Amino acid sequence: MTAPTTIRALTVAPLDIPLHEPFGIASGAQEVARNLLVAVELTDGTRGYGEAAPFPAFNGETQDMAHAAILAARSLVEGADVREWRRIALALPALPGMTGSARCAIETAILDALTRRARLPLWAFFGGVATRIETDVTVTTGGIAAAARAAQAIVARGVTTIKIKIGAGDPDATTIRTMEHDLARIVAIRDVAPTARLILDGNCGYTAPDALRLLDMLGVHGIVPALFEQPVAKDDEEGLRRLTATRRVPVAADESVASATDAARLARNAAVDVLNIKLMKCGIVEALDIAAIARTAGLHLMIGGMVESLLAMTVSACFAAGQGGFRFVDLDTPLFLAENPFDGGMTYHGGTIDLTLIEAGHGVTPRSPAL
Template structure:
């Protein structure tokens, strides 16, 4: 039996409270209700994976993710993680509606494999760089709270703020204006999480323009299936438009590129899994489509996987990997060293470099 054969696999709930409720256009959360997957190989190498289901975005819950992940135990024990693409295909073929589970299992497999090989995961992905710089998100809060959070972000030495919009237009514009006042020198991106009609999105950008605020990006202004609306907005503004919920698979991204419906694609490992995310990144590169990486409500574990992915592949223009900063506690250590908004991976010796407290 090879040293990289899976000896055991465990699946357990991973619940982490948030510092404060996080509200976006599709719902509000008070805690991360995720799933932790732990693989142990014959040589003793341990790999960790995290599934972060978010019902409004992924159509999965913690309960369905736990059931699907547990269903994979008999499937995977005894398999060799060196055949990671084959194992990914196997899991996707059976649990194709549980994408966060596919992502968590691929994460655990690649973490275990690269730990066994003694190389950091970012090097395995290509070693293009050893760091990424994240923004900080501000949810659907009052302008006063937005102003406070913006000031706190400045103190944290983070250079870009992502403001959630997609609710009441006037409130949205007031929130963005308050954030600009609290952090006058920081870049601002907007994320509507499918909350606008095409006209509302343009009205929002117009109102901000009147106040001399020009966002670096507007993400997913309209419903995920409304590519015509996405394209309409893009044709009527010079602000880059990003597809997030619309960019749910390789096929969907291919369609966005063909129909010229966005300028930027937001890759999230939880939407597609890691193998498909690699294909999406390659397709975007070939089509001169700008890349962004984002996350669901994920802990340091899954965020470090995304950081290794983005740093290893390189070429990501927008990085939105701030969710560990929204959590009230951190069950993990390692994965990256954080300095301001920068996640530095250069000290990681093997795998994700994550350990459980």
Template sequence: MGSIGFSSLFSSPKVYKSPSAKSNLGLMERLSVDIHRAEGRKLNVPLLAPFTIATSKVEGVENVGIRVELKNGCCGWGEAPILPFVTAEDQTTALRKAAEACHFLNNTQAPMPLGHLLREIAQLLPGHHFASVRAGVEMALIDAVATSIGTPLWRFFGGVSNTITTDITIPIVSPTEAAQLASKYYKQGFKTLKLKVGKDLNADIQVLKAIRVAHPHCLFILDANEGYTSSEAIQVLEKLHEMEVTPILFEQPVHRDDWEGLGHVTRIAKTKYDVSVAADESCRSLADVREIVKRQLADVINIKLAKLGVLGALEIIDFAKASGLDLMIGGMVETRLAMGFAAHLAAGLGGFKYIDLDTPLLLAEDPVYEGYEVSGPTYKFTNARGHGGFLHWDNIACR
């Protein structure tokens, strides 16, 4: 790898004070990256139980792992998550596009600035349509560079904190199953439950009642994944109000393209019930966030690397903060590679009011070795270089 000369930057107080997307992008412009090998492979992992949301049902993780090795021997890891009806790519498409990106990286002839390399990847994998693969490649490149300069990712992104505390998700299940999960998570120390709703309004209310009995003091996030009409979403809030339950957040209550409905629910939720509304599927680009701010359509933006890419997420984070919106960070159904990267980013930057990075806890296996430490809802990051975790690459190839 070429000379990078970055150690002084990471010992400077300026890196840790008021971190922002702009400061991180500036750092990336000064790094020189020398690629030895890049490769993408299937990353398949079973779930403990089927994961059902309003728009899809997932039996297991079928993602794409990305490995980037530098000429100095340092490796970086990324993951392109695949979630039907949410991400634009399926696994076959993601593997093909990852191969194209890796072919480009493998044919770079000389060290290149990281920022320049990331812009080339953005041109090769543009927009929302290839955002998940782009995010996986960006993760691997950034992780490789952070590893090369001996810096953990949470410090690379600003060093605000080395821990995060996540909620945990209850998918669409029966009231009995929901109560059992709520009781289990209560014993594990989770204080915030994120409930998948939006498929059947009456069934959702029954599930909420059952959870309330099993975990009476939990905080609620409702996530409809576009499943309600605006009138149904308001009806849910009315029913909860009658139960004396106030969710701390109502995520994506209506279809992604129903801007009027989103704004209507946001206004009613805030003024009548003091509930914040988050835009998730409705926020797939900086242009979307600008429209949300202009028309006051939501209170919170859910940042997901798989729908925005890493650089796209950093731009939106800065804009949302400057516009007075609160931030949430979430993910698709991912292993500790992608979730760990997002968690490092959130901890390092700080300023995220809602943390939803729980899906590795829902997997039947953990393919990631080492990495962050887990204690119930708390993730703690060590001073290990980069992500701190890795895959046994040959084992992944056999799946």
């Protein structure tokens, strides 16, 4: 006899959401969030939803790659018991072509179905430490005047931490011109938001010497960032370690930490102060391992995401709030989307993310039956 917790079906559909304006980082920009919606259905009719949000400019992963990986997982997922969520998750990486965002979407849908059926909020499943967290809001790459306007709008929302994407100068420009452009943008943001905490996100756009020079230039203007996230290339661990050793500013790994193995190596080599966990990089189970390694090693935690809708961002908020201890929170991309195809989930109140309205699972459901 089939148990009511058996997964009857795994389905996937495109989830294309336009942005108000391109979301730019040092390695490229995205005008449309080309994501995927995953659903699992149990034999008792319970449905759970997950989202894959590949971001080609971040790690080269595309919607087509994630779609193929999710379809390849059907034989593993369908017929399994949703209560065996960790066993299923641990088997996913061995499947051909499996990607981080596909793992995240499948694991999310499974855990959503499990906790919806149990009438347990996902924030409680992850530990129940808190139901509210404070997020930053990002100023993406672009011009100086645009950066100032974006910062003014962020402050008007009541947000107290601003994250600034840097390192994306003109492809034909010299490094010095790129640094001068970044400096001018940061100063313009500081001038309109003098009390805001500033986070710099290089997205691999700098070398260690140039990052140190930028910090020197900022120092002349009395600006000390609260964090410098991934200033150097993904594989430049020596550059990360060099910056961290100066103790000038806390340094975070993002692109450099996509697995528990990465986290353990960075911790062992004292390469960074902070690990940025993004569920889209590796899935939920791997992210739990990364968080455990960070805590054991005395590293600080950051939660972030790709260009994600309310669904995936709510899951990350539940992950961080439920476990607690996340010093840096960067869960703002739903604010950049021109449409919200979902009901439920987290709510924004200025810079506060509130999870108290979630009664079971992540609480997000698609408005359209086609999704």
